[in-house]
Amino acid sequence: MNYIVSTLVFGAIVWWFALGPGRKAGESLSPFTRKVAGLGAGVVGIALGMKGRWDFAIVLVSLSAWLLGFRLPKMFDPIGNARKSQIRTLALLVTIDLGSNEIEAQVLAGRFAGKRLDQIADRDLVMLAQDLAKLDPSGLALILNDLDRRSPGWREHVQVDPQAGARDPRAASAEMREDEAYQILGLEPGASEESIRAAHRALIARLHPDRGGSTALAALVNRAKDVALAARR
Structure with missing residues (x-):
């Protein structure tokens, strides 16, 4: 006992x-x-x-x-069955797995369409950044920390708009759709206020720059929470 x-x-x-x-x-x-x-x-x-x-x-x-950061089989993972959050821009699909704490980005357009960010060689990241700077500045803002970590000198070859992330329409305006907000939070439409707030807390905790997050990602998650809560009122 x-x-x-x-x-x-x-x-x-x-x-x-x-x-x-x-x-x-x-x-x-x-x-x-x-x-x-x-x-x-x-x-x-x-x-x-x-x-x-x-x-x-x-x-x-x-x-x-x-x-300690080890991957677990789903049957033993305390939060392994948690839903995945997905954020889609013009050229990127960013997925946040709440069970494994992993953030994954897949390229949807440009020279590297169809590849995940971790499948692109470090030497090719400058070309990816150049594509995103032209096609999808808001998407580029979501992976700045990854680019800085893997290819520290990439900014010397790419003109980055410092306001790109702030101008993402889904992060800064009231035009984010309700279904988009729930998708970002990893919830089903109509989720309770408690579930919305819990999902928001879990996502924000995983978006620290040291864990692959970014201020642009956090802005989208914050906006998604506001839209989802407003839809319940």
């Missing part, structure tokens, strides 16, 4: 700091906090497994793996 109580208390503490309502919207766990919580959950999980408490051990080890 003591093991059960201790495990529940420890799990509640980890959940509170990692996913719980005590977190502010947009707040992202620091790498140090994730590592400490992940290692702690792993140690307790292994100890419980050695005692034969596999039920609690599996939960804690799965939580540990998630906090």
Whole structure:
């Protein structure tokens, strides 16, 4: 019984700091906090497994793996069944997987149409940026951080409009459709206000620049939340 109580208390503490309502919207766990919580959950999980408490051990080890950034089979992933958020511009389709924390971009037009961003060689990123600067400045704004990380000197060869992301019509105007807003939030139309706010918090937390996000992506998510909430009033 003591093991059960201790495990529940420890799990509640980890959940509170990692996913719980005590977190502010947009707040992202620091790498140090994730590592400490992940290692702690792993140690307790292994100890419980050695005692034969596999039920609690599996939960804690799965939580540990998630906090430490490992990919899990869906049956063990605490949020592996979460929906995917999709943001479409003229030349890009950006997908945010809430289960794996991954942000993926697929090119829809230009020389690299049909390829994912991670399939394009670093040496070709300048050409991709040139295509997007002409075809889809708003789409370019969504992947600036990826370009900066993989090809630091790309800006020397591409003229970037600093206002491109801010002028994205779906981020800055009232013309974002309700169905687009729900698609960005990864929700079905008619979702509850609580679900809308929870999806918004989860997305914003995953859009920190260190995790592949950007201010342009965050602006779209914020706008989607406003549109979805307004549709319920």
